[in-house]
Amino acid sequence: MPEYKPRVGIYGFTGCAGDQLLIIHTEDRLLDFFNAVEMRSFVMASSNPLETEIDIAFVEGSISTEEERQHIKEIRDRAGVLVAIGNCAVSGGPQAMFAKDGSFARRLKQVYGDIKFITNPVEGAPLDEVVSVDYYLPGCPISQSQAMALIARLIHGADPEEFPHPVCHECKLNENLCLLLDQKFCLGPLTLGGCHSACPNNGLPCVGCWGPNPDGNFEEQLGLLESFGIPHEDIIRRVRNFGGYKILAHIEKLSGKR
Amino acid sequence: MRILKMKPDFLKEFLMGLEGFGALYGPKRQSGILKYAPIESYDELVLDGENTLLPLKRLFHPMRFDMFRFDSRGFEADYSIFEKRVIIGVHPCEIHGILKLDEVFLVHPPDPYYAGLRKNSAIIGFSCLPAENALCRSTGTDIVAEGFDLFFVDLTDFYLVWVGSSFGYDMILEKEDFFDENVTHEDIQIYIEWREKRNRMFKKSFNFRDMPDIIELSYKSEIWDYFGKKCLSCGQCTMVCPTCNCYNVTDVLDLATETSGRRERMWDSCMFADYSLVAGGHNFRHARADRLKLWYTHKLKAFAHKYGSPACVGCGRCVETCPVDINVLTVSEALTSCEVPEE
Amino acid sequence: MSLSEQIENPFLPEPARIVRQYDLIKDHRFFQIRFIDMNRAMSFDYVPGQFAMLSIPGVGEAPFSISSTPSRPGILEMGIRRTGNLTRALFKKKDNDIVYLRGPYGNGFKIEPMVERDIIIVAGGLGVIPLRSILYFVLDNRDQFDELYFLYGARNPNEFLFKNEFFQIKAREDIDCLYSVDKDTTGDWTENTGVVTSLFQKLPKIDPQTTTAVVCGPPIMYKFVIKELLKLKIPKNMIQMTLERRMKCGVGKCGHCALDHIYTCIDGPIFTYWDTLHFRELI
């Protein structure tokens, strides 16, 4: 009996395509990946997609038009497992940094004027605002090692493991001196790890691109950064840059406190 | 124990000559940060009182490594981390730290990875003068009597060299003529003066001896809540502490086949929320205050029950590291005075 | 490699075959597992209350109590609830599939304080899985022990584990079995209805000086059961209970199960009630 290969689709919605590109960038392992699965659709890398029932859908990007809303629903209907890959799919991405503040219509007009498009644009939202999502692979862009570990588990029928720790975990394993000690702005403790602390490794602050660490102590960190002379609004603005929808609950708690 | 004398002029040649005993490691500055790393030239070695960012444990209990490879035939241990090494420039508190880890990793059944790294490594200790946050006098770990192969005490005009193992003695034999057996009364006097001078240099101390009881008594203290509110749960304290040993284990599958992959081990921290999470979602230590309490109980009290003394070796790293000033000093101070620290 | 020849590796999982499996109730399955190496299978010596680490390569490893008794060597039995990654993968295995085991770990029940004494076994829900081992152990060595009471409560008849087995035992003369469900959802439940503690009223007069109690159940159950046992005046150090913690190594290295100065995996998972008063985080 020929070995059963899981049917896989890789889809991109609104975003920078960095997560799909990262998969393409796995170079040596890309061929392994293509061999281990039956690649039904990966439009960025291959022609002739076969849009039928699939076992696993990896979906990048936020939902930003009416057409995309319909399309993701359609993918959800025929996918056994749906994985949100990358910050845009998980949290909404940078385009969701003003999520729910009501400025979208004004900003859209500011950019495009009054033109009517063939599909109606909506404010960028994470996939789980529209459909149910089985697994999340955060990051902007996703990390190759996390992605390959998750993909390997899913295509071989095992559940992926989460990494629910702050950036600081890997930051210390990489032997970096903590930027907070120099009173520098760093979002490491508030941000989910998995990036191998890419920014602090270069002496630069974590910008929060993995999205919020659910266990983050937002209140204390805010106080700490304020004590460095960084204004409250600046901090809130910065955590929102990549926090999208997922940061809203934390922000709400904070503003409730103030 | 044998104690010898050596002129400082010989140091470089002696140390660099040890290559035959294993790859040389020692504190070395990389991108401004002091780390234990392979040493290529003598000038790279930093032999003063400064702490490395991560303690010596990183060489024996690696941050991340593969325990096993597995495939359809089963598991096979991966010992590729083993390497013959000579680690130079290890401070007394670091040696004490390793001795504490020995208690965990070498008791039955010994952890083969730790044991293998330990067995293949020689430790060459170096005396140090206390750094800003050194607390080792409080914890009684400022001097060391075991756990090294050689130990160099720098008395400026000469070194006193303690020989702690037969392996250490073999190293001495390599360059026998560098060493002088004749330790005079005068030398002893110099050593004693050095000890006294060193003792006077400690700037910080804490009530280490009474902490076990105080911790026990403070189980319900609101001081834990105060610190719990502050803690960022960044886990840095646990990473930098020489006596934290927790780790997590994860399987990583290969992409190509569904049966092969590796079992990876990586440092974990009791400061992270999922540390005590069990099936069904019950979390024994959801509150930050509880996580901190576990840590400080472990550092300042619990270890003593089993091994005679608590786990803290007074390196001062938690003092240097915690961004919100939670460390053995502030915690013991708060618990002792029953008052939360002033902002 | 010369640096690593002949190293004993306590973390090395050994292959074992799933001999038989069947569903106990929804999401709970019974497994019979035997080491591939027959010598290992026969020499695997354990005490009731101990556990083993079960691995599925690529998914991970987790601790499970051994539910069989060492008095019947060769095959290990486990009762497993499907909760997460590893257990989901385990439930996909078929008979004859290979899993990996290492152990036994933990202290196990202290048998000595039970010998020639009366024994009360109190189980709630899943807690019956480790207690089944001591239950059969006592039955297999029946002459060494005095009276044996087995109290087991489940939420409803559909969640009552090992129903056939336990009702068969009930027929025996040398054991007093008291069963209960919180609520009879089926209508054909013939035993007691009510929480497990309600069974205590049905116990005959107990002599606390000659009785040892063994308890396992969900965290919330301990509180109430212990209260009953104390009412019976059973000494605190004669109440043995089994506790659960997160574990990654099983041999006191990884730290996850630590509390105060003890490691649940080596100093436990069996503790006496007296111990728990000392180590405030135990329950």
Next chain:
Amino acid sequence: MAKRDTIEIKPLARVEGNGGIRVEIEDNRIINVEVQILEGPRLFETLVIGKTPEEILSLVPRICAICNLSHKYASLRGLEKALDVRIPEVTDLYRHLMHHGEIIESHSLHLYMLALPDFFGYTNAVEMAVDYGEIVTKALQMKALGNKIMRAIGGRMIHGENPVLGGFGKLPDRECLLSIQTEAKDGLAFALETIEILADLEIPDHMERDTQFLCCKPPHNEYGYYGDVLITSDGKEHPAEDYQSVIEERVVSHSFAKRSSYGGRPFTVGALARVNLLGERLKGEARKAYDGLIHDRWLRNPLYNNFAQAIEQVYSLEGVIETIDRLTTLKEPETAEPNRESGVGTGAVEAPRGTLIHHYMIENGRAVAADYVTPTAMFLDDVEEFIRESGERLISTKTTVDLELQFEMIARAYDPCISCSAHLVTVEYK
């Protein structure tokens, strides 16, 4: 062919992002061509308003992953002008190295993985690998080299935060630079082989028409990927800050990417534009490759963009080797500080697929206006024109070739980057 017919190619495969082509045909005449950019709008220019340069620099690479460092570089040039940051020459050298990395990565991805399968008749590179294993393997190595350079200087493969205003967080050490150099030397041999493979390829001519070209003019009479002056194929030169009067933008309903024209007509940017306008400045092996391949069809046929990319691949590999030679003799630069808090600046660079402009107005350390013009937005009109030309020609000569494939090949030759283009464009001068 039916009297009235519509060809819909959706999604357009092997390009970055979500797009399609729609061609309407009536009575054997093409009545409408739309290259549709359906990737949702992200309104990036509104996202950076109120932000510090630091935040802007971290956000803009996210416009597009493939050209992420070009966005970073354009942004740096714009912001540094606005705030009068004077970087030392070494810093610029590191940036050029980083840029070469991106060009190598992007061109090799496009050339070997996305475009060559068309010429050789495969649906993707993995299939192509079955018959052309060596090419694909070497192509992957080439891409990996590009990635390695981007990671070394950018900080990570995609969206690295390492390039900061005035300098870098951390620079790669000598060993790393030398290993890059060694790999570049190995890669050069394959890049030259590629030139030979291409020289033998037959290029269809059914879409040929005259068009215009635009690119940055690098200083010092050298070839390069940056410059403060835009040059056009009509021989004119325009200061980069006047880009708005050169590149005329408009909005169309079938695309979230804006459309551009020059002098009222479509134009081409990218490798083909650069090689056509600046090729005479090339030196070394790249010059030899240029001399061997160039002829006047390059001015009329977009498929030559693939060839132009191959030439630039050679140029960039040589650039890497040479830049590292220089860097290893120079001291690491200090990070330069801004001399003012407010100002206006335009940064123009050549992204792999063409001219990219970032324009900022900063007041008291915060952006009050930003404008981005991306290459794909610039050349979309041109793509539509070439598709129209090709369609008319093919229909009228009744060739039986696969129309869809021909259209796709044209669009793909431009290496369109849809994320980049689906942005917004308005500058609000207060």
